[in-house]
Amino acid sequence: MLPKLFRSRHKIVCQQAVELVTDYLEGRLSRAGRRRFEAHLAGCPHCTEYLAQMRATIELTGTLTADDLPGPVQDEFIDLYRRWRADAGDGPG
Amino acid sequence: MDQDPDADLLGRLRAGDEQAFVILVRRHHAAMLRLACGYVPSVAVAEEVVQDTWLGVLRGLGGFEGRSSFRTWLLRILVNRARTTGARERRSVPVGDPEPAVDPSRFDGTGHWAAPPERWVEEADRRLDAAKLAGRLRSAIDDLPDRQREVVTLRDIEGLSSEEVCSVLEISEGNQRVLLHRGRSRLRQALETEFGGA
Numbered sequence: 001m002l003p004k005l006f007r008s009r010h011k012i013v014c015q016q017a018v019e020l021v022t023d024y025l026e027g028r029l030s031r032a033g034r035r036r037f038e039a040h041l042a043g044c045p046h047c048t049e050y051l052a053q054m055r056a057t058i059e060l061t062g063t064l065t066a067d068d069l070p071g072p073v074q075d076e077f078i079d080l081y082r083r084w085r086a087d088a089g090d091g092p093g
Numbered sequence: 094m095d096q097d098p099d100a101d102l103l104g105r106l107r108a109g110d111e112q113a114f115v116i117l118v119r120r121h122h123a124a125m126l127r128l129a130c131g132y133v134p135s136v137a138v139a140e141e142v143v144q145d146t147w148l149g150v151l152r153g154l155g156g157f158e159g160r161s162s163f164r165t166w167l168l169r170i171l172v173n174r175a176r177t178t179g180a181r182e183r184r185s186v187p188v189g190d191p192e193p194a195v196d197p198s199r200f201d202g203t204g205h206w207a208a209p210p211e212r213w214v215e216e217a218d219r220r221l222d223a224a225k226l227a228g229r230l231r232s233a234i235d236d237l238p239d240r241q242r243e244v245v246t247l248r249d250i251e252g253l254s255s256e257e258v259c260s261v262l263e264i265s266e267g268n269q270r271v272l273l274h275r276g277r278s279r280l281r282q283a284l285e286t287e288f289g290g291a
Contacts, residue, residue: 015197019194053213054277
């Protein structure tokens with residue numbers, strides 16, 4: 001829990017701002033909350049950098065591509081499909 | 094769903110097109126395997142869960158009405174089977190203990206940065222070896238607690254919406270957001286540790 005000192009309705013400090021980043025990026029802050037968050041960023045280069053790093057992290061994670069399916073594994077699925085077709089009789093209608 | 098990217102293939106699959114099945118498997122396999130691995134003790138068991146899921150999909154094709162996307166339906170079947178198969182039952186603690194986004198020792202007594210974030214974003218763009226970056230990020234994702242890894246993987250790698258993730262993992266929107274926040278925060282820290290201060 002954050003100390004009482006931090007629970008101001010008007011201003012947030014860095015330690016609170018970093019906890020609001022995801023809510024901010026997800027569009028889940030209230031209008032007032034969003035204003036407070038952005039007002040803090042406007043005066044805080046470190047938290048501005050922090051937000052940029054979170055955005056960069058998300059972007060970099062998005063560039064990780066799914067591993068390709070190895071050929072033998074693919075063959076197993078073709079077998080699975082053919083077994084199912086055989087079991088299902090004349091297959092899907 | 095009008096915009097389900099799998100709709101065409103699903104239609105072909107229903108018409109008995111084996112190639113459509115292979116394309117669907119290829120498209121979804123990695124996500125399914127990663128997700129299953131969060132519930133079962135080994136990759137081999139996860140692979141069985143994935144195969145079992147596809148069999149369930151084939152058998153249940155007639156019952157799929159398209160109220161969710163095919164992917165959401167598919168991953169829900171997967172998670173249900175993985176949970177049944179997995180020895181671990183983790184649903185009772187979906188979020189876990191509180192966990193700050195940034196080590197509290199990096200703030201002073203008033204909550205302002207004492208040790209501000211070291212810069213690395215420009216460095217990552219300009220000079221860093223993309224393969225090295227991807228490798229570090231992958232291992233950081235592997236190190237995340239299971240629930241965080243599932244949410245981050247589905248949202249940020251597989252590109253599911255928050256609604257889809259909630260539906261697949263059967264968690265509330267609030268819990269989804271907490272897990273996403275913690276997971277992304279840990280990944281940011283891992284990248285700062287690796288590449289900061291350059």
